[in-house]
Amino acid sequence: MDCKKRAGLYLLRKKGKAISIFLLIMVVSTFLISCFSLLTASEKLASDIRGALGAAFYLRASTGVVSDENGEMTVTENHIRITDNEIKRIQNCGNIAYYNPINYGYAKGGQLTFIHGEKHTEDNNMGAVTALRYSALETDFVDEVLALAAGRHITEADTNAVLISSEVAAVNGLSVGDKIVLSSSELGEADGEYMDVWPGERKETVVTIVGIYDILEADANVTATAGRQENRIYASIDVLTQLAASEPSVYTGEVGFYVTDPKTLDEIVFKVQQIDEIDWKTHFIRTNDFQYSKISDSLTSLGDLIKILLACVSIVSAAILTLILTLRIRGRIPEAGILLGAGIPKGEIIKQFLLEVLSVAATAFLFSYAAGFGISHNLGHHLLADFWPNLINAAALQNGMSDAVSIDSYLTLGIGKTLLIYGCQLIVVVLSVLLSSASILKLKPREILTKMS
Amino acid sequence: MSIMEIKGVRYSYDNKKNVLKGVSAELDAGKMYAILGPSGCGKTTLLSLLGGLDSPLEGQILFDGQDIEITGLAAHRKNNVAFIFQSYNLIDYLTPKENVALTSKLPPQPILERVGLTEEESKRNVLKLSGGQQQRVAIARALASDAKVILADELTGNLDEDTAAEITKILRECAYQMNKCVVIVTHSNELAKQADVILKLRKGELQIADTPDTDTRKGRKN
Numbered sequence: 001m002d003c004k005k006r007a008g009l010y011l012l013r014k015k016g017k018a019i020s021i022f023l024l025i026m027v028v029s030t031f032l033i034s035c036f037s038l039l040t041a042s043e044k045l046a047s048d049i050r051g052a053l054g055a056a057f058y059l060r061a062s063t064g065v066v067s068d069e070n071g072e073m074t075v076t077e078n079h080i081r082i083t084d085n086e087i088k089r090i091q092n093c094g095n096i097a098y099y100n101p102i103n104y105g106y107a108k109g110g111q112l113t114f115i116h117g118e119k120h121t122e123d124n125n126m127g128a129v130t131a132l133r134y135s136a137l138e139t140d141f142v143d144e145v146l147a148l149a150a151g152r153h154i155t156e157a158d159t160n161a162v163l164i165s166s167e168v169a170a171v172n173g174l175s176v177g178d179k180i181v182l183s184s185s186e187l188g189e190a191d192g193e194y195m196d197v198w199p200g201e202r203k204e205t206v207v208t209i210v211g212i213y214d215i216l217e218a219d220a221n222v223t224a225t226a227g228r229q230e231n232r233i234y235a236s237i238d239v240l241t242q243l244a245a246s247e248p249s250v251y252t253g254e255v256g257f258y259v260t261d262p263k264t265l266d267e268i269v270f271k272v273q274q275i276d277e278i279d280w281k282t283h284f285i286r287t288n289d290f291q292y293s294k295i296s297d298s299l300t301s302l303g304d305l306i307k308i309l310l311a312c313v314s315i316v317s318a319a320i321l322t323l324i325l326t327l328r329i330r331g332r333i334p335e336a337g338i339l340l341g342a343g344i345p346k347g348e349i350i351k352q353f354l355l356e357v358l359s360v361a362a363t364a365f366l367f368s369y370a371a372g373f374g375i376s377h378n379l380g381h382h383l384l385a386d387f388w389p390n391l392i393n394a395a396a397l398q399n400g401m402s403d404a405v406s407i408d409s410y411l412t413l414g415i416g417k418t419l420l421i422y423g424c425q426l427i428v429v430v431l432s433v434l435l436s437s438a439s440i441l442k443l444k445p446r447e448i449l450t451k452m453s
Numbered sequence: 454m455s456i457m458e459i460k461g462v463r464y465s466y467d468n469k470k471n472v473l474k475g476v477s478a479e480l481d482a483g484k485m486y487a488i489l490g491p492s493g494c495g496k497t498t499l500l501s502l503l504g505g506l507d508s509p510l511e512g513q514i515l516f517d518g519q520d521i522e523i524t525g526l527a528a529h530r531k532n533n534v535a536f537i538f539q540s541y542n543l544i545d546y547l548t549p550k551e552n553v554a555l556t557s558k559l560p561p562q563p564i565l566e567r568v569g570l571t572e573e574e575s576k577r578n579v580l581k582l583s584g585g586q587q588q589r590v591a592i593a594r595a596l597a598s599d600a601k602v603i604l605a606d607e608l609t610g611n612l613d614e615d616t617a618a619e620i621t622k623i624l625r626e627c628a629y630q631m632n633k634c635v636v637i638v639t640h641s642n643e644l645a646k647q648a649d650v651i652l653k654l655r656k657g658e659l660q661i662a663d664t665p666d667t668d669t670r671k672g673r674k675n
Contacts, residue, residue, distance in 0.1 A: 001554045006547075013546035013578075338542045341506065342556045342598070343531025445506040445530070 003348050007355035017328065018360055024324065025364035025425070026371070028317040032310070032421050033372025033413060034379065039306045040417065041380055041410040046299040056258045057269050057287040059090065063252065080282045084249035089278065090257060093271040097260045098156070102138075102253030103131040105245030106226055107182040107233060108196070110204075115167050117194075117225035124194040124224060126185045127168070127231035130253075131240040135163055135211070137256060138234065144216055146229075151176035151211030154236050163211040163234040178209050182233070184243040187226045194224040205242040207235065302383060318428045325429065326436035329353055336440050337448035350437045357429050365422050373412070380411040455479035456601055456634050457503065459659075462512035464498055472498050474657035475512065482601060485628040485635040487648035489662065494654045496638040497606055503636060504536055504604045505529035516602075535595035537624075539607035541587040543579045549590040550575045557597035564593045568623055585616035592623055596631070603627065605637040609644060621647050 011018045061080045087099055108126045117124075132138060135154040140146045154161050162180075169175065183204045188197030219229045240246040257272075259265050269285060272278075332353070339349050384407060413421075440448065457480040464473040472495040480486055480503075488496050501507045502514055505526035514521050521529040535556065536542070543552050549570060553561035565575045568589040579587060588608060595603045605624065609617030621637075621644060628635040628649075637648065645651050653662040 001551065006555075009551065010546050334542070335544055338544055339555070340527075341504070341530065341536045341538075341542065342594075343527060343529075344555075345527055 003352035003355060007352045007359065010352075010356055011359060018356075021324070021328070021357065022360045022364050024317075024321060025361050025429070026368045028313075028321065029365055029368035029422070029425060030371040030375065031313055031317070032425070033368055033418065034376040035306050035310045035313070036417060036421055037372065037376035037411050037413045038380055038383065039303055039310065040413060041376075041384060041407075042299050042303045042306065044410055045384060046303070056256050057265065057272070057285050058254045058256050059086070059272075060254045060284045060286070062282045062284070080279075081247075081250045081252060082255050082283070083251075086278055086283075087255060089275050090272050093268055093275075095260050095264050095268055097258045098134075099255055099257045100132055100134045100137050101237065101251040101255040103237065103240045103246040103250075104252050105129045105131070105240040105243065106185045106187050107239075107243060107245070108185045110181040110183060111172075112168070112180055112182075113171050114225050115165075115171065115228050115230040117228045117231070118222050119192075119194055120225045121194070123196050124187065124226060126187065126196065126226045127228075127233045128187075128226050129182075129233045129235050129240055129243075129245070131235045131237045131246065132253075133237050135234045137258075141213075146213045147216050149212050149214040151209070153211060154234060158210065158236040159238050160205060160207045160242075161210040161236040162207045162239065163213050164209055165230040165232065166212050166214050167230040169209070169212045174209055174212075176209055176212060179206050180209065181206055182235075182239065182243060184245055186245070187224065194226070200244070203243050205239060207239060321428060322432040322435075325357065325432040329433065329436040329440065333440055333448055337445060340445040340448060350434065353433050353437055354430060357433055358426070361426060361429050365425075369418065376411050376413075377408055381407060384410070456482045456517060458513075458515040458518075459499075459503070460513040460515065462499075462502060462509040462514065464495070464502065464507075464509050468510075471657050473502075473509070473659075476654075476657070476659040477512075478652060478659055478661075480602070480634050480636060482634045483628060483632045484649040485625050485637065485647070486650045486652060487645035488636065488638045488652045488654055488659075489642065489645045490640065490654035492640060495657060496640075496654055499654065499659075500604050500606055500636065500638045503602070504534045533600055534602045534604055535598040535600040537588070537591045537595050537603065537605040537608045541579075541584075541591045543587055543590055543594075545578070545580050547579065548576050549579055549582065549586075549593070552579060552590055553594045553597045556594055557599065559597055559599075561593070561597060564597045565590070568593045568596070569619070585613075585620065588616075588620055589623070592620065592627075596627060596633075600633075602634045602636065605635065607638060607640075609639075609641070617644065 059082055061082050063080060082101065087101065090096065091099070105128075106126045107129045112125075114125050114127050130138065132154065133156045135141060136148075138146075141148070141153075148163075149166050151163075154163060162182075164174065172180075174180065181204055184198050184200075184202045185196045186198045188195055213234075215229050221227075225231060241248045246252065257268075259268055265287060269287060273280065273285065336349050340346070459476055459478045459480075462473055462476045463471055465471045476499065488499060490496050498507070502509050505514075505521050508522060508526070516524070516529060516533050521533075543549075544555070547555070549565055550561045553564055557564075562572065562575060566572075570586060570589055570593070574582065574586060579590060582590065591608075595605075603624065608624075609620055624635050624637065625647060627633050637644070639645055651662045653660045
């Protein structure tokens with residue numbers, strides 16, 4: 001009877017022992033697969049976010065002129081705006097992945113009730129609208145003043161889409177997917193009262209609520225209804241244009257340009273500043289890394305936590321596995337003695353022990369891959385969800401599609417890493433078997449048989 | 454010519470006190486030998502040396518005229534000798550058939566039937582067999598190995614008298630009918646009397662204590 005048959009019969013007849021080793025290896029393996037999957041995903045996500053928004057520069061137009069007349073400071077609006085033409089010129093410098101222009105305005109909501117602010121009246125029942133291409137890149141979301149509570153962020157592909165606060169949603173009984181009507185309005189002040197000063201014909205547009213946000217850091221300022229944080233509406237860039245509150249292809253806010261390779265940021269900014277068509281007396285550029293730092297700090301903390309967890313569990317599980325295998329094999333001293341007495345070489349006996357454990361380990365690996373996949377994907381969706389919107393936009397734009405690359409693709413561990421994890425476990429298993437077998441096989445057959453009797 | 458020869462074998466556990474002091478003997482095929490002696494006199498040690506489980510400090514063990522140290526102890530254990538132990542030493546996750554098949558490519562059932570196990574008993578877990586049945590499986594395994602020498606250590610120690618007598622009878626028949634050299638270690642004078650040659654081990658020295666008439670014994674038993 002050869003060692004393969006003996007190993008097979010052992011596993012078949014000693015089911016309890018085989019199953020306990022199977023479960024141990026499977027649990028350890030599942031844990032390792034899940035953790036490595038999460039770790040790899042967080043690292044890759046950090047790297048991709050770094051690529052997507054780690055390096056950006058922002059173009060701002062000076063919208064007001066300050067004049068000093070007889071010691072009185074006066075700010076006069078100069079109507080200088082950033083235009084699509086300027087944006088195209090900047091894009092021609094190359095290596096710009098995407099841009100995020102912003103327009104500001106106000107809107108009323110028909111039957112929509114806003115959270116009451118200072119001196120609230122039916123006339124000033126309006127909210128401030130921030131129209132943009134990517135809401136996730138808006139400073140308040142990046143700085144975690146606001147956080148998406150339901151639905152999704154606005155992306156470049158959206159039209160007639162809005163995000164509203166959870167407070168406004170609650171007051172009006174709205175949820176994601178609901179449609180509301182917005183109408184043109186403009187906030188003004190006269191005689192200490194806030195009022196709607198929309199000058200022309202009012203336009204209306206129907207918008208869909210694609211997301212609802214929570215306020216994490218409340219603004220304590222007492223302000224008009226339209227100035228309240230809760231009443232802010234984040235909208236796709238087309239909404240204010242439809243309401244005639246902004247001109248098409250002209251932007252009142254800062255425009256963020258996100259470069260494809262962070263290393264080239266300085267070089268691109270230098271190139272942009274050489275564009276003659278832009279009046280650099282009224283246009284300003286700033287660069288910073290704070291958005292990436294904000295996101296990457298959380299991702300790094302998550303990664304560090306997983307690393308610590310991985311190190312602890314790897315050491316403990318390797319120790320437990322080694323201990324159990326050692327005890328199991330030492331318990332088989334009589335069997336080794338019998339086989340040695342029957343003239344079966346030591347190598348064949350070790351081969352049998354190895355075959356048994358390796359067969360169990362291989363089966364456990366198959367199950368652990370499926371289990372690890374499930375756990376890491378479930379956990380990953382929870383742990384990485386906060387970082388995801390930042391990438392959705394980048395991916396959507398870079399890939400030219402409205403929906404982003406699935407988070408699952410980040411959580412799927414590559415075949416190389418999976419094999420490496422299995423390989424390391426196999427090394428632990430093989431070493432445990434060899435070390436514990438060595439303690440038996442260094443004995444003479446007679447010593448083993450004496451121990452038995 | 455003898456099948457095995459022990460030549461001036463000395464053995465000590467601590468290199469001070471000799472358990473075996475230059476022991477010599479010749480063992481022939483077709484005979485049953487009993488090594489008799491009090492506990493701790495070195496009977497099992499001598500059996501281990503014959504079986505290649507250990508090496509003597511001095512002297513030689515020859516099988517068919519070849520020094521087993523030179524031919525290799527593992528090869529000697531695999532090809533030339535088979536052990537039967539008092540504690541049966543069966544592998545508990547194998548059936549009697551599979552235990553016998555450990556050392557042989559021959560069909561195990563005929564050998565098991567020869568030692569008195571039925572087909573049904575041969576398929577059971579060995580731990581579900583009685584002591585006598587387990588010892589029969591151990592004997593069947595030894596016979597199946599096709600080894601010329603069978604070494605048995607206190608093989609009836611755990612068995613009742615009737616079963617012990619049956620087991621001894623089976624071994625004696627093996628020696629005569631299959632031309633095996635059977636060496637049993639025992640401290641039982643009764644069991645030793647069943648052997649063709651009684652070797653007494655006392656104070657590390659081996660003496661041929663009794664050589665009953667083999668032919669007479671063969672005739673009486675057959």
